[in-house]
Amino acid sequence: MTVENQLPPTTTAGDGSTVTFPYNFKIQDVADLDVTQTIVATGEDTTLEIVSSTGIGDPAGGTVTFASAPPAGSVVSVDNKAPISQPQEFDGNDIYPKSVEDGLDRKTIENQRQQSEINRTLRLHVTDSEAVTLPHKSIRADALVGFDATGENITMVKGAAASQSYVDQAEAQADRAVAAATYPYTSGEQKTGAFMPGTGESLTLFTYNNASDAAVTLPALSGLAAGYNIGICRTAGSGDLTISAADSALINGASSIVLASDYLCLDFTVNDAGDEWVTTDKALIGLPVGTSANNIVALDQNAMLPELDATNLINVRDNTARDTALISYIKSDIAISDPGGVYGGIISDNFISDTLSVSTNATYDATGDYYSNAAETVIASAAASTNSSGNTGRTVRQRIAAAAISSGGQSVSVTFKASSSAGLTIGSAYIGIAAASGDAFDFASTPVQLLFSESGSAVISAGATATSDFSSLDFEGTDDLIVAFYISAGDIQFGSPSANWNAYYKTGDEASTVDATGYTADTGKTYGVTGVSVQSVSDMTLQSAAATLETANPSDITAMFRVEDIDPVTNGTDRVISFSIDNGVTFSAATISVLGAYGDDDTLIKATANVEAQTGDQFVMKCVTANTKSQRIKQYVAVPGY
Structure with a gap:
């Protein structure tokens, strides 16, 4: 028996009604058949179960039948998946022609199956070397497959997605250049050329060569899909090209946009909401390539920028340099005794004097040169002017009756006085309610x-x-207070204020002991304690006097502040900084970031605000605290950006 030269698989389109499908190759067992249904639209594969079959052992093939019909839009593939094996056993000196023939038939069938699979692979030319291997997956990741200069070895082009993006952009720019050359315009007339830069993207290109002012009207948005694109190019001319929409739709948030430069191209795209045009791309056409003014800069063969002398680089923002200058200035400004003002484009105030125009609920400290939202009130005081001796190694407890205390509070401090002959070293000190x-x-x-x-x-x-x-x-004005402190060296001064002040002392260090014993009383006396104060915190507003900027209408203001946070402060909530350039009429809130510690107690913060919505040259700083968080504002240095 022979095996015909018929290579599997056999493929047939499904129609939603046919359940029996043919195959045209020989098999020896129904188990060798493999049937796959593929949905053409999605590429989804499903293995089908054979209910019945015909043609087993027939060189011409047969049919397979399924329980239900494969749907329309599918393809049914009947393949030979016979295992690669030789099941026929030959006994010595007992060879039967049919057994030999069946075994050879099976090997032929297996070879046919392998040939079918080989035919569906990528293959090298017969004259090429066979030693071509894909690199490791770490090298293949996010890469396109290519070949080296000899064509022998596979190489990988990294950044496949980015590479395709560059290709798409280059193709679009080439299309625009071709259209600009193909459709020249004179006297402000327009001509339309349509082309397809990408699948599903319809782009209409207008080019202009207007010697005087001209206007272009974009079509109404009605009926245009999101992403619809129109490109408008200036090929030459000196007039302004004003672009607006037929249905008064906004363009980049404005009613119109003006192309005032020669050789400028803009892409106008319908936004995702379908209610506005946005410009998405700019391209220069017709400019020479080089490194001189008004040239397009070309990359060298290594994709590097050419060497430039930077003579034409003006008005280039360097935020790092600006921040460095601010930090340097804030360091040097601490020691300067001048009041706040503008110095070489930098606005500065180190609060060496009380210069702010507004300081609501703020206390100015002339010694520390800062503004604080915490006020101190003395609630109890006593004079002490007589030296006491022999107190080293003692714990002193001073009881102050409520009758001598003017009010309660939530934050308290105590003033101690040393002997005029020996000084005083306090080892530890405590305060509490009696x-x-x-x-x-x-x-x-x-x-x-x-x-x-x-x-x-x-x-x-x-x-x-x-x-x-x-x-x-936290104590009420009706509470008696106890101040206890241990004298590790030196001595105190005492006084006799009234019966509301009573002193107690004992040898030993037990200032923190709650339930003490064995103290000697000295009634009507104060030992070393001359005052008790409480602190109240309010929400303050600081506002500087107007300072004239050297150049009006900056786009943003960046400032650095030196602050001391007594309580934990959240910037933007517990402390809000804003800037004005219209003399305090309008303020723009700043984004605040913490730069780090400055010295032992202070923190350096950076505040940046966009002031493009304002116009003017009168700079005003405003700082507002909230949530009664105690803090001190010590200095600021600001610089406008253009």
Whole structure:
């Protein structure tokens, strides 16, 4: 028996009604048949189950039948998937011609199957070397397959998506150039050429050669799909080309747009919402290639820019240089005693004096040169002028009765006074509400530690005073207070203010002890404590006096501020900075970012605002705090951008 030269597979189109399909090659077992249904529109494959078959062993083939008809728009492929094996066993000296023939038939069928698959592969020319191998997948990723200069080795072109984008742009620009040359215009007339730069993109090109002003009207948006594109080119001329829409649709948010330069092309595209034109691309046509003024710059063979002397680079924004200049200026400006003003295009104020035109709910500190939204109020005070001795190693507890306290508060500080002969070193200090029962020198609960410039101890010069930082303590004006401090060296001064001030002392370090014992009383006296203050925080507004800019109408303002945040502050919420260039009529809010720490206590922040909606040359800075977050504004330096 022979096997015909018939290569599988057999393919037949489905029609939605036919359930029996032919195949035209020989098979020896129905299990060797493999049937696939492919939906042409999507490429989706499905393996079909054979219900019945004919032609098994027939050289001409047969048919297969399915339970349901493959749909219209599908292709049914019947293939031979016989396993590559030889199932026929030959016994020694007992060879039967039919057995041999069947075995050879099967091998032929298998070879036919392999040849069919080989025919559907990419193959090298018969004269080429066979040693061609794809590189590793890490090299193939996001790449196009190509060949090297010899054509022997496969190489990969990286950035396939980007490469295609460049190809598309180049083709579009070439189409525009061809259209501009093919359809020249004179006297402001227009002529239309249509072409297809990409699948599904219809673009109409207008070119102009107008010696005087001319106008172009874009078609009405009605009936145009999103992405519809019109290109308009100026090939020569000196007049303005004004472009507007027939239905008064906006173009880039404006009623019209003007092409005032020669050789300028713009693409006008319908936006996604279908209610506005937007310009999406610009191209220069007709300009010489070179490195002189008004030239198009060409890349060299290595895709590098040519060497330039930069003589024609003017008005180029360098934000890094601007930030560096601001930081340098803010560092040098700290020591300058001049008031705020404009210096070489930079607006600066280090608050060496109270120069702001508005400082609502703000306290100006002439010693620290800053504005603060925290105000201090002394709620209890006593004079102490007599030196005391022998107090080293003692804990002093000072009880201040509510009758001597003018009000309560939530943040408190204490002032201590040293002996005029020995000075005073405080090892630790605490404040709290006095216990309602028990010893007169006991705390009602765990006291709050007092810090001195964030340190738990303080060294006070002879005859001088020291005031602690403000610490959180919520108390009413009806509460008695206890101030306890340990004297690790030196001595204090005492006074006799009234019966509302009573001092207690004991050898040992137990300033933080809540329930203490064994103290000696000295009624009507104050030992080293001369005042208690509370702090209240308000929301402040700072606004500078107007400063005249060297050039009007900047596009943006960038400023750096030196601040000290006593409480945690969220920029943009707890602190809002804005700028005006129209003398405070309009303010544009700034975006604030933290640059980092500046010194021990301060933070450097950067504020940038777009002021294009304003016009003028009168610069005003405004800083508003919110949510009663305690903070200090110490300095700012600003520069306009054009």
